[in-house]
Amino acid sequence: MSEPAMTPNGRREVTVSDVAAAARVSKATAARALGDYGAVSEAVRDRVLAASDRLGYRPNALARTMSTGRSNTLGIVVGDIENPFFAQATRGAADVANAAGFDLILSNSDEDSEIEAKAIGVQLAKRVDGLLVASASSVDTTNLRTVIDAGRPLVLFDRAAHGVEVDTVIAANRSGARELTSLLVDAGHRRIAFISTIDHPGGVVRLDDISSSSVAERVEGFLDALAAVGVPDPEAHVHLNARREGVEQLTRRLITGGTGTTAIVASDSLVALGVYRAVRELGLQIPRDVSLVAFDDADWTGVATPGITVMAQPIHEIGAAAAELLIRRIRGDGRPAVTRVLKQHLIERESVAPPAG
Amino acid sequence: MSEPAMTPNGRREVTVSDVAAAARVSKATAARALGDYGAVSEAVRDRVLAASDRLGYRPNALARTMSTGRSNTLGIVVGDIENPFFAQATRGAADVANAAGFDLILSNSDEDSEIEAKAIGVQLAKRVDGLLVASASSVDTTNLRTVIDAGRPLVLFDRAAHGVEVDTVIAANRSGARELTSLLVDAGHRRIAFISTIDHPGGVVRLDDISSSSVAERVEGFLDALAAVGVPDPEAHVHLNARREGVEQLTRRLITGGTGTTAIVASDSLVALGVYRAVRELGLQIPRDVSLVAFDDADWTGVATPGITVMAQPIHEIGAAAAELLIRRIRGDGRPAVTRVLKQHLIERESVAPPAG
DNA sequence: ATGAAAGCGCTAACAT
DNA sequence: ATGTTAGCGCTTTCAT
Numbered sequence: 001m002s003e004p005a006m007t008p009n010g011r012r013e014v015t016v017s018d019v020a021a022a023a024r025v026s027k028a029t030a031a032r033a034l035g036d037y038g039a040v041s042e043a044v045r046d047r048v049l050a051a052s053d054r055l056g057y058r059p060n061a062l063a064r065t066m067s068t069g070r071s072n073t074l075g076i077v078v079g080d081i082e083n084p085f086f087a088q089a090t091r092g093a094a095d096v097a098n099a100a101g102f103d104l105i106l107s108n109s110d111e112d113s114e115i116e117a118k119a120i121g122v123q124l125a126k127r128v129d130g131l132l133v134a135s136a137s138s139v140d141t142t143n144l145r146t147v148i149d150a151g152r153p154l155v156l157f158d159r160a161a162h163g164v165e166v167d168t169v170i171a172a173n174r175s176g177a178r179e180l181t182s183l184l185v186d187a188g189h190r191r192i193a194f195i196s197t198i199d200h201p202g203g204v205v206r207l208d209d210i211s212s213s214s215v216a217e218r219v220e221g222f223l224d225a226l227a228a229v230g231v232p233d234p235e236a237h238v239h240l241n242a243r244r245e246g247v248e249q250l251t252r253r254l255i256t257g258g259t260g261t262t263a264i265v266a267s268d269s270l271v272a273l274g275v276y277r278a279v280r281e282l283g284l285q286i287p288r289d290v291s292l293v294a295f296d297d298a299d300w301t302g303v304a305t306p307g308i309t310v311m312a313q314p315i316h317e318i319g320a321a322a323a324e325l326l327i328r329r330i331r332g333d334g335r336p337a338v339t340r341v342l343k344q345h346l347i348e349r350e351s352v353a354p355p356a357g
Numbered sequence: 358m359s360e361p362a363m364t365p366n367g368r369r370e371v372t373v374s375d376v377a378a379a380a381r382v383s384k385a386t387a388a389r390a391l392g393d394y395g396a397v398s399e400a401v402r403d404r405v406l407a408a409s410d411r412l413g414y415r416p417n418a419l420a421r422t423m424s425t426g427r428s429n430t431l432g433i434v435v436g437d438i439e440n441p442f443f444a445q446a447t448r449g450a451a452d453v454a455n456a457a458g459f460d461l462i463l464s465n466s467d468e469d470s471e472i473e474a475k476a477i478g479v480q481l482a483k484r485v486d487g488l489l490v491a492s493a494s495s496v497d498t499t500n501l502r503t504v505i506d507a508g509r510p511l512v513l514f515d516r517a518a519h520g521v522e523v524d525t526v527i528a529a530n531r532s533g534a535r536e537l538t539s540l541l542v543d544a545g546h547r548r549i550a551f552i553s554t555i556d557h558p559g560g561v562v563r564l565d566d567i568s569s570s571s572v573a574e575r576v577e578g579f580l581d582a583l584a585a586v587g588v589p590d591p592e593a594h595v596h597l598n599a600r601r602e603g604v605e606q607l608t609r610r611l612i613t614g615g616t617g618t619t620a621i622v623a624s625d626s627l628v629a630l631g632v633y634r635a636v637r638e639l640g641l642q643i644p645r646d647v648s649l650v651a652f653d654d655a656d657w658t659g660v661a662t663p664g665i666t667v668m669a670q671p672i673h674e675i676g677a678a679a680a681e682l683l684i685r686r687i688r689g690d691g692r693p694a695v696t697r698v699l700k701q702h703l704i705e706r707e708s709v710a711p712p713a714g
Numbered sequence: 715a716t717g718a719a720a721g722c723g724c725t726a727a728c729a730t
Numbered sequence: 731a732t733g734t735t736a737g738c739g740c741t742t743t744c745a746t
Contacts, residue, residue: 015723026733031725038726039731058507061482062419062428063723066738071419073483080448087444091437094465103479106463108451122460125418126430150415276660300657303633372739383717388741395742398715420739423722717746722739729734 014057022051034059065127074326075123076132077107077116083270084298085315086134089157092319093132100327102129109136111199111211117143124150130326132319134158138213153329157322160213160339167325168339169318173214173295176311176344177221180293181265183309183346185229188354189263189291193237193254194222195247195275196267200240210240215267218295222265247274252282255290262355263291269298272308287353297347307349314342371414379408391416422484431683432480433489434464434473440627441655442672443491446514449676450489457684459486466493468556468568474500481507487683489676491515495570510686514679517570517696524682525696526675530571530652533668533701534578537650538622540666540703542586545711546620546648550594550611551579552604552632553624557597567597572624575652579622604631609639612647619712620648626655629665644710654704664706671699 020030025044032038033048034057040048051057065071074097078086094104105128107119116136120143123131130153135144141161147154148166156168184192198215210216219238226234242250251274254261266272272294279290286292286306294301297312321340377387382401389395390405391414397405408414422428431454435443451461462485464476473493477500480488487510492501498518504511505523513525541549555572567573576595583591599607608631611618623629629651636647643649643663651658654669678697 013723016725017723027723028725028734029732031723032732035725041731044731056506058478059482060484060723061479062422062484063738064725065419066423066723066740067725069738081438081451082441082444082448084439084441084444087439087441090463091439091465094438094463103483104463106447106451106461108448121415122418125416126460127417127419149413273656273660280660298657299630299655300660303630303637303657304660305662370739373741374739384740385718385742386716388739389716392741396715401715417739420722421741423724423739424741426722715746718744720741720743722741724738725736727734727736730732 013060014055015060016057018055019048019052019057022055023048035064071127071129072101073103073105073126073128074130074132074323075105075107075120075126075128077109077119077123078134079111079136080108081106083268085158085268085296085313088315089134089319089322092316092321093157093323094319096320096323096327100323102323102327111136113137113140113143117146120146124152128152129330130154132157132322132326135161137211138162138216139209139211153326155322155326155329157318158212158214162208162213165337167322167329167337169322169325169342170214170217170339171313171318171342171344173217173344174221174224176295176313177218177265178224179221179346180295180309180311181222181225182228183293183348183352184263184265184291185225187263187291187352190229190231191237191259191261191355192222192226192231192263192265193239193259193261194219194265194267195239195242195250195271197243197247197271198240198267199243205235205238205240215240218265218267242271242274247271248278248281251275251278255279255282255284261290263352264293266292266294269294269296269301269310272298272310273300276304276308287351289356291352291355293352295344302349306351308351309349310347311344312347313344317342370417371412372417373414375412376405376409376414379412380405392421426484428484428486429458430460430462430483430485431487431489431680432462432464432477432483432485434466434476434480435491436468436493437465438463440625442515442625442653442670445672446491446676446679449673449678450514450680451676453677453680453684457680459684468493470494470497470500474503477503481509485509486687487511489514489679489683492518494568495519495573496566496568510683512679512683512686514675515569515571519565519570522694524679524686524694526679526682526699527571527574527696528670528675528699528701530574530701531578531581533652533670534575534622535581536578536703537652537666537668538579538582539585540650540705540709541620541622541648542582544620544648544709547586547588548594548616548618548712549579549583549588549620549622550596550616550618551576551622551624552596552599552607552628554600554604554628555597555624556600562592562595562597572597575622575624599628599631604628605635605638608632608635612636612639612641618647620709621650623649623651626651626653626658626667629655629667630657633661633665644708646713648709648712650709652701659706663708665708666706667704668701669704670701674699 020027033045109116301308377384390402466473658665
């Protein structure tokens with residue numbers, strides 16, 4: 001179309017041409033002074049900058065992107081920014097991005113592949129220079145292929161994706177889960193439940209079908225620890241899909257129902273909170289009646305009574321490392337894809353005790 | 358410049374022209390079919406869409422914005438996305454924005470006006486259609502004027518700004534603080550401290566200088582409640598700038614020092630967490646030795662022992678309402694600026710008791 | 715219904 | 731050092 005760009009309130013945008021005219025130089029010269037590239041004499045630069053100030057010039061980053069092909073913007077898609085895990089990872093990524101001169105466009109996928117697809121479409125359309133994604137599915141990699149096919153650098157964080165060879169930053173979830181579960185096993189527990197809200201098709205746990213690779217790893221570590229002491233049918237102790245029934249409801253059922261669960265491994269701090277509340281509402285006590293361990297050192301785990309023993313993840317670092325890798329790719333790094341596995345560390349508090357009676 | 362847009366991996370982007378050529382129609386026609394506007398015959402539309410699929414066409418939203426002047430993007434600048442308050446408000450805003458077809462660019466200001474200025478500059482340069490900001494300063498409104506001068510719709514949330522007449526969404530902080538403080542007063546406390554981490558110049562509290570209007574309102578409510586029972590020199594009980602000394606350190610000083618503080622009003626859940634930890638480290642108990650009330654119903658306040666009595670804010674709604682107002686402005690609403698004040702509600706738990714001995 | 719062409723604001727050859 | 735000009739991918743008159 002042709003009408004000049006108007007601000008929403010109807011004033012015309014000040015452009016390079018306007019500044020150029022006011023400073024009585026060519027558009028190119030004004031652009032050079034304004035964009036701080038090419039060669040401009042001291043005197044002219046001053047004149048241009050003065051005119052720019054006077055007119056209230058604000059560069060149009062979109063036009064610049066159109067010209068240069070680079071937007072200096074990263075996209076990040078997370079499950080839910082309200083989840084402290086994602087908030088911290090996002091912050092870690094944002095800090096690295098900003099330090100390198102990049103901005104961040106944020107999208108929530110709600111752990112839903114279709115919403116994720118839309119979000120990625122938007123980011124691509126906005127021509128982000130690269131994408132950071134904690135994919136809603138490690139199994140169905142269609143969305144990730146879209147990014148790759150579009151030729152945009154992609155870095156996965158928190159979750160890997162089967163057969164997608166791009167830089168990935170995850171935590172050592174399997175060993176973490178093993179360690180966490182062993183605490184319970186060593187205290188004498190055998191009826192231990194693993195709970196996650198991740199969606200999972202069907203009733204039986206199939207590791208390759210778990211939509212989050214990090215949860216899959218945690219399940220593996222959990223199973224490792226149970227198998228090590230010969231717990232029969234360990235898979236029966238894994239409860240995914242907890243959102244369907246509700247974590248609190250599920251917890252009540254496990255504890256008061258026939259399973260006689262005496263200890264719980266919560267796959268994240270939100271699950272742990274639900275478990276904690278349910279146990280309390282049952283009038284039971286942690287760890288006397290039920291032991292509880294969880295992933296992520298959320299605020300509340302330290303101030304709850306008793307404190308919850310957790311496997312802390314270096315969440316900021318996960319986001320930061322992902323952003324670093326992405327920026328490196330954007331800058332043209334052509335090395336083969338790497339997977340960076342960050343260590344978790346145990347924070348022992350008071351939520352584990354031997355099973356009652 | 359002139360080289361065609363390349364993807365970072367070196368492939369050329371598919372454009373409307375390419376699709377047009379493949380479908381053997383003009384660029385204009387292809388664009389109409391692709392962009393779903395204007396009139397296109399059934400047959401041609403199908404041909405174009407088929408070609409588009411075949412070539413893997415992805416619209417360039419930036420080029421579209423260049424043409425139309427609208428980006429369908431909102432900017433949001435918050436203090437820190439890791440703060441659960443902002444995470445929730447952001448989510449509320451994002452949901453409303455997405456439902457209306459807008460995306461969100463997120464920036465953290467770290468409650469620093471200079472960082473905020475940069476963030477706003479970036480958003481403006483990216484030609485967001487409007488801005489949501491929880492301003493780092495309700496007093497120095499330079500940054501907000503920048504937005505207004507640039508002619509972009511602006512909506513303030515969580516904090517109003519002195520003399521800036523734009524739509525604003527805040528909570529009823531003064532009455533909330535009064536109610537919260539009265540709980541303490543009614544229990545018999547007189548040596549009550551109000552703690553906030555908001556920066557504040559000088560040693561004495563001057564309400565008009567408090568950089569967050571919501572904190573200022575809380576301080577007012579706090580002072581109201583103290584004045585109502587004739588506490589002398591109530592201002593002396595207000596402690597801002599707590600980040601300088603550290604909330605925990607300050608808490609220790611107040612409780613064990615000469616002031617003989619018996620109760621604390623925490624201006625937000627992060628402050629409350631610091632207070633809670635400090636009290637516990639002193640080997641004291643809430644509420645037996647110290648009573649504590651706070652703003653925001655953070656996760657931990659419900660599971661801590663004892664539970665913390667809080668003034669809950671409708672945080673999602675604050676973000677959502679702000680986004681609604683902004684979108685309305687973008688759509689051309691010309692009504693005078695409104696300030697929407699959302700109610701807070703008290704959640705009484707067990708952190709208040711009469712002062713000890 | 716379709717096409718030709720101009721233009722959004724900027725950058726980057728290519729002159730001079 | 732400065733200017734001229736073409737072009738990024740799209741939308742939008744204006745013709746036909």
